[in-house]
Amino acid sequence: MIKAIDVLRVMAEHKESEFEFRIYSPNTEQGYSDTELSKLPAYVEAHSTFAKLRGNEKMAIQVTEFFESDFQTIASLTMDGQLICERKAYGQPMEAIKHALFEQGTYSEMVEKQFMGLRTGRTLLVPEMNESMAGGLMKEFMAWRKEGNQ
Secondary structure (H helix, E strand, O other): OEOHHHHHHHHHHOOOOOEEEEEEOHHHHOOOOOOOEOOOOEEEOOOOOEEEEOOEEEEEEEHHHHHHHHHHHEEEEEEOOEEEEEOOOOOOOEEEOOHHHHOOOHHHHHHHHHHHHHHHOOOOOOOOOOHHHHHHHHHHHHHHHHOOOO
């Protein structure tokens, strides 16, 4: 099951990609249908954080705000034209199609928890590091460096 934070993480990690998502229609939200989609898909351009509607580009909202309030209305999400996750019907959980995109390494999970703790003002307890966790951290760090990050 995919949550809004998982999709936002994928979008942040692939900010050079364009994302498009299909939204359920008001008829579906009101219970008249299980799968009817809105006529206009929403999208997020590469290197942008604003969601817009195709055909009505003046209507824009921060993607984080939209996902916090309306994630359950999203039927499917594509990245550069490829389907990455979908919901079979309104009210059903979002399921990954491209599972590798949604896998999170130990290091990025720890960093995400720290950022969430800073945002909410909560104290985070970091578990004692064992050999497996240390190996996972280093493996992910080396992959990150190999991609040309500094």
